[in-house]
Amino acid sequence: QAVVTQEPSLTVSPGGTVTLTCGSSTGAVTSGHYPFWFQQKPGQVPTTLIYDTSNKHSWTPARFSGSLVGGKAALTLSDAQSEDEAEYYCLLSYSGVLLFGGGTKLTVL
Amino acid sequence: QVQLQESGPGLVKPSETLSLTCTVSGGSVGSGRYYWSWIRQAPGKGLEYIGYIYDSGSTKYNPSLKSRVTISLDTSKKQFSLKLSSVTAADTAVYYCAKGKGDYWGQGTLVTVSS
Numbered sequence: 001q002a003v004v005t006q007e008p009s010l011t012v013s014p015g016g017t018v019t020l021t022c023g024s025s026t027g028a029v030t031s032g033h034y035p036f037w038f039q040q041k042p043g044q045v046p047t048t049l050i051y052d053t054s055n056k057h058s059w060t061p062a063r064f065s066g067s068l069v070g071g072k073a074a075l076t077l078s079d080a081q082s083e084d085e086a087e088y089y090c091l092l093s094y095s096g097v098l099l100f101g102g103g104t105k106l107t108v109l
Numbered sequence: 110q111v112q113l114q115e116s117g118p119g120l121v122k123p124s125e126t127l128s129l130t131c132t133v134s135g136g137s138v139g140s141g142r143y144y145w146s147w148i149r150q151a152p153g154k155g156l157e158y159i160g161y162i163y164d165s166g167s168t169k170y171n172p173s174l175k176s177r178v179t180i181s182l183d184t185s186k187k188q189f190s191l192k193l194s195s196v197t198a199a200d201t202a203v204y205y206c207a208k209g210k211g212d213y214w215g216q217g218t219l220v221t222v223s224s
């Protein structure tokens with residue numbers, strides 16, 4: 001079974017920019033993995049930020065963007081705010097089998 | 110606005126079958142356009158995808174759980190269900206239902222496996 005990898009933790013300064021990545025043990029992540037990104041704050045239900053690599057929902061703040069970089073899916077946060085401190089999960093599709101990454105704890109400090 | 114609500118026992122004994130239902134409101138079920146997911150999160154841990162069912166009734170499960178999981182759909186009641194057999198303490202988690210891969214989520218329900 002494939003393993004989806006994420007940085008365990010990252011720190012960004014308020015107003016700064018940070019990129020979270022999502023890799024696959026099977027090789028390069030492509031648009032065919034339909035990468036999703038979720039945000040989960042403590043005690044809350046996860047919310048979808050990005051779907052199918054780079055698409056945003058109506059509720060996704062403009063400072064979040066998704067892309068493919070260096071064989072990985074990437075979530076870039078620009079102009080980080082204190083309310084962006086959360087756990088971020090990516091989700092990849094392997095011929096319809098969906099697997100989450102282990103999550104990245106993002107600290108805004 | 111689609112809303113989802115999980116329901117079912119909060120306590121299940123080891124070796125028994127965990128059964129949960131998700132009721133969908135504010136949207137159509139069975140129209141052939143969507144799929145419906147179950148996701149879980151053990152206390153203090155990350156998210157784990159359990160599986161999903163299409164409006165057509167076809168399913169896809171996480172290989173690590175496939176032998177124990179059944180997801181079904183009742184379009185007349187606008188509900189879909191999860192059954193997880195032979196549970197152990199490792200199956201203790203908050204169980205979420207969701208539309209699609211997670212466009213909309215239920216609030217989650219904690220299921221504890223304990224005798």
